[in-house]
Amino acid sequence: MADAAQRLGPLLARREAEGLYRRRPLLESAPGARVVLDGVEYRNFASNDYLGLAAHPEPAAALAGGARSWGAGAGAAHLLGGHAGPHQALEAELAAFVGRERALVFSTGYMANLGVIEALAGRRDTVWEDRLNHASLIDGARLAGARLRRYAHADPADLARRRGDDTALVATDGVFSMDGDLAPLTELAEAAGKSWLMVDDAHGLGVVGPGGRGSVAAAGLGTAEVPVLVGTLGKAFGTFGAFVAGDEALIEAMVNTARTFIYTTALPPAVAEATRASLALIQGEEGERRRAHLDALIRRFRAGAAEAGLALMESPTPIQPLPAGEAETASAWADALGKRGFRVAAVRPPTVPPGTARLRVSLTADHTEAEIDELVAALAATRPAEVPA
Ligand SMILES: *Cc1c(COP(=O)(O)O)cnc(C)c1O
Numbered sequence: 500m501a502d503a504a505q506r507l508g509p510l511l512a513r514r515e516a517e518g519l520y521r522r523r524p525l526l527e528s529a530p531g532a533r534v535v536l537d538g539v540e541y542r543n544f545a546s547n548d549y550l551g552l553a554a555h556p557e558p559a560a561a562l563a564g565g566a567r568s569w570g571a572g573a574g575a576a577h578l579l580g581g582h583a584g585p586h587q588a589l590e591a592e593l594a595a596f597v598g599r600e601r602a603l604v605f606s607t608g609y610m611a612n613l614g615v616i617e618a619l620a621g622r623r624d625t626v627w628e629d630r631l632n633h634a635s636l637i638d639g640a641r642l643a644g645a646r647l648r649r650y651a652h653a654d655p656a657d658l659a660r661r662r663g664d665d666t667a668l669v670a671t672d673g674v675f676s677m678d679g680d681l682a683p684l685t686e687l688a689e690a691a692g693k694s695w696l697m698v699d700d701a702h703g704l705g706v707v708g709p710g711g712r713g714s715v716a717a718a719g720l721g722t723a724e725v726p727v728l729v730g731t732l733g734k735a736f737g738t739f740g741a742f743v744a745g746d747e748a749l750i751e752a753m754v755n756t757a758r759t760f761i762y763t764t765a766l767p768p769a770v771a772e773a774t775r776a777s778l779a780l781i782q783g784e785e786g787e788r789r790r791a792h793l794d795a796l797i798r799r800f801r802a803g804a805a806e807a808g809l810a811l812m813e814s815p816t817p818i819q820p821l822p823a824g825e826a827e828t829a830s831a832w833a834d835a836l837g838k839r840g841f842r843v844a845a846v847r848p849p850t851v852p853p854g855t856a857r858l859r860v861s862l863t864a865d866h867t868e869a870e871i872d873e874l875v876a877a878l879a880a881t882r883p884a885e886v887p888a
Contacts, residue, residue, distance in 0.1 A: 517826070518826045518827045518830055518847070519826060519847060519848065519849075524536040524537050525537050528540075529553075529554040530543075530546060530548055530553040530554055531543065531548070531551065531553070531554050531865055532551070532863060532865035532866050532867075532870065534842065536842060539837075539840075540840065541837070541840055541841060541842035542840060542841050542842065542866075542870055542873070542874065543842045543863075544841060544842060544843045544860050544861055544862065544866075544874060545842045545843055545844040545859070545861060546861060546863060547702070547733070547734040547735075547861065548734070548735075548737050548863055548865075549702075549705065549706045549734060549735045549793065549817045549861070549862070549863050549864065550705055550706070550735045550737065550780075550781065550786065550789045550790070550793070550863065550864045551737075551789065551863050551864045551865035552735070552736060552737030552738075552777045552780060552781075553737035553738075554737075555737060555777075555780065557776045557777075557779075557780060558737060558738060558773040558774070558776040558777045558780075559773070560776070561769075561772045561773045561775065561776035562738075562769050562770065562772060562773035563769075564769075564772065565585060565767075565768055565769030565770070565771070565772030565773065566767075566769040568768075568769075568772075569583060569585065569767070569768035569769055569772070570767075570768075570769075571767060571769065572764070572767050573764055573765035573766060573767055573768055574764075575764065575765065576761065576762065576763060576764055576765060577754075577760065577761075577765045578754070578761060581764060581765035582765060583765070583768040583771070584768070585768040585769070585771035585772045585775065586604050586765060586766065586768060586771050588771075588775060589604060589771040589774055589775050589778075590602045590603060590604055590742070592775060592778055593730070593742050593744060593778065594744055596712060596778060596781075596782065597704070597712060597713065597715070597716070597728060597730070597744045598712070598716070598721060598722075599722055599728065599744040599745055599746065600722075600745070600746045600747045600750070601744065601745065601746065601747055601749075601750035602742045602743065602744040602750070603742060603743050603744075603750045603753050603754065603757075603760065604740055604741070604742050604765075604766060604771065605740065605741045605742060605743065605757075605759065605760055606740060606741070606759075606763050606764070606765070606766055607731075607733070607739075607740065607741055608635060608699070608701055608729065608730075608731030608732075608733070608741035609635040609638075609741075610741070610759035610760075610763065611635075611729050611731070611741040611742065611743055611759070612633070612635040612636050612638070612639045612670075612699060612729060613635060613638060613639045613642050613759045614639075614753065614757035614758055614759030614760050615639065615697065615727060615729065615743050615753065615757060616636065616639030616640055616642070616643050616645075616668065616670065616697070617639060617642050617643040617757070617758060617759075618752060618753060618756045618757045618758075619643075619667060619668050619695055619697075619727070620640065620643045620645040620667040620668045621643065621644070621645065621667070622643075622644040622645065623665065624643070624645045624646070624665060624666070624667035624668070625645060625646040625647075625648055625662075625663065625665045625666050625667065626639075626640040626643065626645045626646070626647055626648070626666075626667060626668045626669075626670065627648050627649070627650055627658055627661075627662055627666055627668070627669045627670070627694075628640065628647065628648070628649055628650070628669075628670045628671070629649070629650060629652055629653065629670075629671045629672065629675075629682065630649045630650065630651060630652045631652045631653075631672070631675050631677065631678060631851075632649075632670060632671060632672055632699075633672055633676050633699060633701065634850075635699075636670045636671075636672070636697075636699055639670075640668075640670070645667065645668075646665075648661070648662075650662075652675075652678075653675075653680060653682055653683055655683055655686035655687045655689065655690040656686075656690075658687065658690040658691075659689075659690040662690070662692075662694075666691075666692075666694040667694055667695065668694055668695040668696075668697060669687065669690070669691040669694055669695070669696050669697070670696075670697040670698075670699065671684075671687060671696075671697070671698055671699070672698075672699050672700075672701070672702070673698045673699065673700035673701075673702070673703040673704075673707075673713060673714030673715060674700065674701075674702035674703040674706075674707060674714055674816050674818070675702075675818075676701065676702055676818070677818075677820065677846050677850060677851055677857070677859060678812055678814060678818070678820055679702075679812070679814030679815075679816040679817070679818030679819060679820060680812070680813055680814050680815075680816075681703075681707070681714050681717070681718075681815065681816070682698070682714065684698065684714060684715060684718040684720055684724070684725065685718050685719075685720065685724075688720060688724035688725060695726055695727055696724065696725050696726065696727065697725075697726075697727035697728075697729065698714065698715055698725050698727070698728055698729070699729045699731075700713040700714050700715065700728060700729065700730050701729070701730065701731040701734055701741075702734060702735075702816065702818060703715075703717070703816075704730040704731075704734075704735060704736075705734070705735025705736055705777075705781045705786070706735050706790065706793070706816065706817060707815075707816060710782060710786075710787075711735070711781050711782075711786055711790055713728075713730070715728060722745060722746055726745050726746070726749060727743065727745055727749065728743065728744045728745060729741065729742070729743050729744075730742050730743075730744065732774050732777075735781070736774055736777040736778065736781070737777055738770055738773045738774045738777055739766070739770050739774075740766045740770060740771070740774060789864035790864070792864050793817055793862060793863065793864045795868075796817075796862050796864075796866055796868065796871050797815070797816070797817060797819070797862060799868055799871050799872075800819055800860070800862060800871050800874070800875065801819070803871065803872060803875035804819075804821075804875055804878065807875050807876070807878070807879040808879065808888040809821060809875070809878055809879060809882065809888070810822055810886070810887060810888060812857075817861055817862040817863065818859060818860075818861050819859075819860040819861070819862065820846070820857040820858065820859050820860070821857055821858040821860065821878065821886075822855070822857050822886070823845070823856050823857050823858055823883070823885075823886055824854060824855075824856060824885055824886065825854065825856060825885070826845075826847040826848060826856045828856065828883050828885045828886060829845035829846065829847055829856035829857060829858060830845045830847065830856075831883055832845065832858055832881060832882065832883050832886070833845035833858060835881035835883075836858075836877055836878070836881055839877045839880075839881065841873075841874055841877050843858050843859070843860055843874075843878075844858070844859045844861075845857075845858060845859075846858070846859045858878075860874070860878075
């Protein structure tokens with residue numbers, strides 16, 4: 500009989516010794532700029548809810564109304580009777596939002612990336628990816644059995660120099676999830692040549708670009724340059740799920756071959772209704788107002804941090820990382836902030852390369868200017884001696 504403690508104990512002990520042990524804090528409030536975690540109230544600078552829509556009354560009311568009309572679950576996969584009116588309407592609205600012929604809803608961004616890459620690349624193909632791409636893009640290439648190569652972060656020249664004719668697909672985050680910087684999409688589209696260019700804009704959609712239409716729109720590009728666009732709905736949209744957008748043939752191919760679309764239960768239709776309400780907010784005047792406020796907070800944070808002698812990384816987005824070096828240093832800094840009532844994520848290996856741990860400050864439209872000032876003061880007061888100014 501397998502004894503889990505005996506088999507896995509050494510692995511867990513090693514993680515603990517390396518300062519890499521992961522624990523889940525318990526959320527005891529709705530998500531937002533202030534949260535209660537493990538019984539303590541924090542100002543929350545660790546969420547991806549950039550527009551403050553996760554607990555906004557309109558998507559919540561749409562979820563409740565959707566549940567009354569459609570029940571709690573879809574009851575089946577999309578191809579087997581689970582594809583409901585709200586999914587169909589959401590897909591049409593998302594396609595229009597990103598300016599593509601079609602969109603296809605997946606259950607999560609992780610699954611969308613696995614399914615799309617596996618459908619577009621095979622064992623004889625090479626997939627090139629940015630060194631800092633999200634884990635799900637990496638895992639997609641692995642699942643496809645393709646040869647996975649990594650080019651230097653945000654370096655299209657490195658890609659152009661090293662890629663061969665066997666390149667089926669080039670994949671990149673639009674906004675990098677840990678660094679907050681934008682991928683150089685125009686140059687990547689050139690370097691990708693005739694291979695598929697796939698952009699995962701999980702952190703860009705709703706937030707950056709004209710009308711919040713994301714990093715591809717911000718670069719002035721469309722389907723011709725970026726034929727495969729993936730968006731997730733659990734970040735700025737504040738709900739759950741993901742989609743891939745592109746032309747008719749791409750989407751029909753995904754419906755027919757993407758295994759993570761075919762062999763899984765459809766999203767609850769009520770969740771699709773909630774996302775439709777979020778999308779309406781994002782495209783409306785309130786979305787415009789929330790993005791403008793968020794932009795002002797980003798500028799205020801960067802100016803304040805510079806004045807306080809805090810080193811920042813180059814990022815125009817709500818993701819504002821502060822370099823911390825070793826994992827233990829990042830953890831100690833986050834713990835000290837926590838004692839002052841500020842929740843900031845310490846990002847450590849293996850999420851980022853060894854020696855490049857950081858604090859990942861993430862700002863949302865629900866924060867106030869005063870809260871930004873208080874955060875900057877707390878960051879400066881708790882900065883570990885190992886972190887250079
Ligand atoms: C969060 C994230 C995903 C995964 O999306 P989920 O819907 O949470 O599974 C994929 N790609 C990137 C870049 C992400 O940040």
